[in-house]
Each structure stands twice: as structure tokens, then as C-alpha cells.
Amino acid sequence: MDTRQTIDTFIEFYRSRGHERITGSSLLTSPDDPVLFTSAGMHPLTPYLEGTRPHPSARRLVNNQRCLRTTDLDEVGDPTHLTVFEMLGSWSLGDYPHSDSLRWGHELLVDGFGLDPGRLHVTVFGGDDEVPPDTGSIEVWSDLGVPIELTIEDNWWSNGPVGPCGPDSEIFVWTGNGPPVGTPTTDPRWVEVWNHVSMRYRRFPDGRLEPLPVSNVDTGMGLERMLTVLQGRRSVFQTDLFRPWTLVLPRLWPGLDLAGERLVLDHLRSGVVVVGDGVRPSNTGRGYVLRRLVRRALTTLWRLDPGISLGDLPDEPVRHTLDHFGQDSLPVVREILVSEERRFRALLERGRTVVSRHRSRNGGPLDDGDFHYLHDTHGLPRDLVVSLLNEG
Ligand code: ATP
Ligand code: MG
Numbered sequence: 001m002d003t004r005q006t007i008d009t010f011i012e013f014y015r016s017r018g019h020e021r022i023t024g025s026s027l028l029t030s031p032d033d034p035v036l037f038t039s040a041g042m043h044p045l046t047p048y049l050e051g052t053r054p055h056p057s058a059r060r061l062v063n064n065q066r067c068l069r070t071t072d073l074d075e076v077g078d079p080t081h082l083t084v085f086e087m088l089g090s091w092s093l094g095d096y097p098h099s100d101s102l103r104w105g106h107e108l109l110v111d112g113f114g115l116d117p118g119r120l121h122v123t124v125f126g127g128d129d130e131v132p133p134d135t136g137s138i139e140v141w142s143d144l145g146v147p148i149e150l151t152i153e154d155n156w157w158s159n160g161p162v163g164p165c166g167p168d169s170e171i172f173v174w175t176g177n178g179p180p181v182g183t184p185t186t187d188p189r190w191v192e193v194w195n196h197v198s199m200r201y202r203r204f205p206d207g208r209l210e211p212l213p214v215s216n217v218d219t220g221m222g223l224e225r226m227l228t229v230l231q232g233r234r235s236v237f238q239t240d241l242f243r244p245w246t247l248v249l250p251r252l253w254p255g256l257d258l259a260g261e262r263l264v265l266d267h268l269r270s271g272v273v274v275v276g277d278g279v280r281p282s283n284t285g286r287g288y289v290l291r292r293l294v295r296r297a298l299t300t301l302w303r304l305d306p307g308i309s310l311g312d313l314p315d316e317p318v319r320h321t322l323d324h325f326g327q328d329s330l331p332v333v334r335e336i337l338v339s340e341e342r343r344f345r346a347l348l349e350r351g352r353t354v355v356s357r358h359r360s361r362n363g364g365p366l367d368d369g370d371f372h373y374l375h376d377t378h379g380l381p382r383d384l385v386v387s388l389l390n391e392g
Contacts (some may be wrong), residue, residue: 001113001230003241003324007064007225013108014062019090022057022067026277027084028286037068039158041089042199042218048093048330049164049199051213059095064088064223066273066325070289073140073296076266077259080191080233081230083293084270085385086223094214098198101217102140102169105196109171112139113230117145119174123184125167126150130209134167141169149183155216162205164212167326169185173229193229194221205350244275244320245269253301253308260300268313269321271337276327281340283379299387310337348388351380355388 001009003056010149011021025044028038040043041063048055055061068084075081092101109115120140127133133150141148159166174180176189184190200215224236231239237246245265250256256264269294274286281291294310301308311334354374362370366385 001227003223003227003239006113006227006230007088009112010108011062011064013104013112014060014090017060017104019060019062019195020058020209022061022063027068027274028064028236028277028279030101035160036289037070038065039067039069039071041065041067041087042091042160042164042197043067045218046159046163049091049212049216049218050202051094055093059093061091061093062089068270068274068289073106073292075371076264077098079237080222082224082227082236082266082270084266084273085236086099087220088223088226089135089221090217090219092217094216096217097136098169098196098215098217099136099140101146101196101219102137103193105171106144106146106217109194115173115229119180121147121149121172121174121180121190122185123149123151123155123170125155125169126152128152128156131156131167131201134169137167137169137198147183149185151185154185157199158194158203161281162203164199164201164216164218165203165209166197166199166201168195170195175229175234191225191229192222193225194219215392235262241324242279244268244317247316248314251316252312255304260304263300267293268310269317271297272318272321272333273325273327275333275336276322276325276329281336290336291340294337295344298341310341313337332374347379347384350378351384351388352391354378354380355385359389 006238015021029035029038029043035101042049047053065087066084067087072081073083076083109120111381124137125134138148140236141230154169155170156165157168170192171194172184172190172192174189175191181187184192197218199218200212201209202212203209224239224241227239227241228236231237241264249265250261255266274290279286281287281289315330319330322328322330358374360368371385374385375382
């Protein structure tokens with residue numbers, strides 16, 4: 001199954017069970033949101049999940065939502081984490097119980113996507129001093145014959161310190177060569193593809209946890225991870241969705257190790273989507289996330305060869321990604337990549353001089369005051385100074 005068929009299969013499964021398809025939002029959150037980017041499919045639906053007002057369309061919803069997680073930046077390079085990724089989501093706003101969601105989830109994976117049920121494992125909330133174990137989910141999974149592992153923190157879902165939250169049940173698929181061994185927490189070849197959250201609590205700023213007026217269900221399936229499983233690949237980067245990039249990058253900039261190749265692809269592609277959603281580079285907020293993505297990609301490339309230029313990147317992969325997300329900003333993307341590269345090169349040159357002068361004057365290691373001085377007076381961010389110091 002390719003990307004299109006996978007998305008359609010998910011959406012159709014839920015539509016035929018009474019879910020209304022809603023359009024996914026952009027990566028940009030609303031201005032009063034403390035979080036910079038949409039980080040999960042439920043994120044734009046927060047007011048409806050909290051029950052403050054009814055959703056204008058329906059109580060059963062389905063969509064495909066692009067997400068960005070800065071918290072996963074350091075995971076990028078492994079087989080399953082991306083900065084920008086897509087979440088296929090389904091919701092019940094106080095309509096049907098979590099147990100129905102689990103049964104449908106199993107049906108879709110096995111009958112809809114054709115997965116061998118023997119490759120599935122789930123994790124379930126084992127209870128803590130505030131909320132009892134999720135016995136409802138244990139019953140359903142036992143009935144379906146899926147092995148269960150109980151955890152505590154990993155099976156409690158929240159999108160931040162306050163707001164809607166609840167126990168969840170995560171579905172893992174075995175991606176190893178032989179028959180499955182171990183459990184999701186003991187063997188990384190169990191890859192989490194789908195999370196079913198029983199969103200029935202709300203956390204308040206004072207730490208209080210209260211049941212919501214109605215129990216909701218919120219599920220999120222990682223599109224790229226599902227593609228990896230369906231296409232029998234080793235990593236998300238080997239799926240059809242990334243093909244236009246993997247055809248080009250290793251030939252354009254050969255010699256990177258696997259983690260470096262993945263990072264460059266992920267960060268450039270994520271940067272393209274962020275620009276496509278209207279973000280421009282800056283020293284704060286969303287613009288700084290964009291700047292960091294480009295700089296991290298360049299730092300990796302320049303370790304290989306300081307002469308590499310993003311101007312050499314062909315249009316094709318950029319255009320493919322913009323088309324995929326319904327964006328239209330090829331000339332802007334190209335202009336930003338090249339101007340950010342020029343800016344970063346100039347900053348590095350200035351940085352090297354300033355850091356070595358500062359160092360020879362002060363001797364010892366830099367302290368917080370030095371970092372502040374280099375940042376405020378010379379515009380050198382701390383992470384950049386640290387990497388310059390590591391250069392020797
Ligand atoms: P993990 O523990 O693997 O980082 P998570 O528990 O943070 O995942 P959830 O918040 O439950 O993930 O998100 C729902 C689904 O979205 C996951 O089951 C996974 O398929 C997908 N997903 C989450 N983070 C990423 C990411 N950085 N890149 C690609 N897919 C992701
Ligand atoms: Mg999860």
C-alpha cells in the first residue's frame with residue numbers, strides 16, 4: 001500500500017462508521033496557544049475535547065493532521081522519528097466508548113491493512129495513585145488475543161502540563177526478522193504505530209485532576225510508521241513518501257553516515273513544510289525553530305564538506321513535499337534556504353574569530369556570563385558557541 005491508499009483506507013474505515021472527515025489544520029497553533037506548533041491530531045480539537053463547546057460538525061471525527069515535535073529533534077536519525085510527521089486520527093466526542101475504539105483499531109489493522117495479528121502487542125495503563133488500572137482495555141485486548149504489557153507513565157497521555165488527558169493504549173507492530181520476542185519496553189523492534197487515548201480527565205494548573213463532563217476517545221496513528229510496516233521497510237525514510245528525497249540526497253551529498261543522511265533529509269523536508277505554512281526565519285519562536293532546522297542540516301553537511309551549498313538541491317523533492325501538503329511556495333523556500341545558508345556561514349566566520357579572541361583573553365572555560373555576552377553583543381547562540389568550542 002502506498003501513501004495515498006494508506007490514508008484513504010484509514011479515512012474510509014472511519015467514514016463508513018459514521019465519522020465526519022474534517023480538514024487537518026496547518027502546523028501553526030492559534031495565537032493564545034503556549035505551544036508553537038501543532039504537535040498531535042487532537043491539538044486543534046482541544047476545546048471540544050474539554051467539552052467547553054460542541055464541535056460544529058459531528059461527534060465522530062476523522063482526519064489527517066500534520067504535526068511538528070521539537071521535543072523529538074534529538075531522536076531524529078533513528079528509524080522511526082521525524083520532526084514533521086502526519087497523524088491519522090479518529091475521535092469520539094462523548095459518543096462511543098474507548099473499548100469500541102480498540103476493537104475497531106484491531107479490525108482496521110488486521111482486516112483493513114492486512115497485518116498478521118501475531119505481530120501485534122499493546123501496552124495499557126497499569127494504574128497509579130490517582131487513577132486505577134485500565135481494566136476495560138485489558139479485557140478487550142485479552143478477548144482479542146493480543147499480548148498486553150502494563151506501564152504507568154508511558155500509558156498516560158497529555159499534551160502538556162494542563163488540559164485534557166487520560167490513560168491510553170498503544171499498539172505496537174513487530175518489525176524484526178524472526179518471530180516476535182520480548183515486549184514493547186524491552187525490545188525496540190516493537191514499533192509503536194497507534195495510540196488510543198481514553199480522554200476523560202482534565203488537569204488544572206494547580207495540579208488537580210478532574211473527570212471531564214463526557215468521556216472522549218482520541219486516537220493517533222503515525223502515517224509514516226504505518227507505511228514502514230506496510231511496505232516492509234527498515235525505516236520511515238525508505239517508504240514511498242520519502243522517495244523523491246532518497247533518490248536525490250545520497251547522490252548529491254555522498255558520504256554521510258546513516259544517521260546524518262536521515263537528519264539532513266528530515267530537517268530539510270520539515271523546514272520546507274514549515275515555510276509552506278508561512279513561517280519565516282527569525283531569532284525567536286517558530287522562526288527560530290525553522291532556523292535551527294536549517295542550521296542543524298548544514299552543520300551535518302559541512303562536517304562532510306564545508307563547500308556544500310543548499311542552492312544545489314534540485315526542485316523535485318521540494319516540490320513533491322509542497323504538493324503533498326497542498327502548499328505552494330517553491331521560490332520562497334529556495335530563497336530562504338540560500339539566504340539562511342549565507343547568514344549562517346557569515347555567523348560562523350565571525351563566531352570563530354570572536355570565540356577564539358574571547359578565549360585567549362579570558363583563559364578558562366566560558367561561564368554563563370560569557371555565553372550571554374556572546375549572544376547579546378555578537379548574536380552568537382549558545383549551541384553555536386558550544387559547537388565552535390568543540391571544533392578545538
Ligand atoms: P514515541 O514514544 O515512539 O516517540 P509517542 O508516544 O510520543 O511516540 P504519541 O504521542 O502517542 O507518540 O503519538 C501518536 C502516534 O504518532 C505514535 O503512535 C506514532 O505512530 C506517531 N509519532 C509520534 N511521534 C512521532 C515522530 N516524532 N515521528 C513519526 N511518528 C511519530
Ligand atoms: Mg504514544
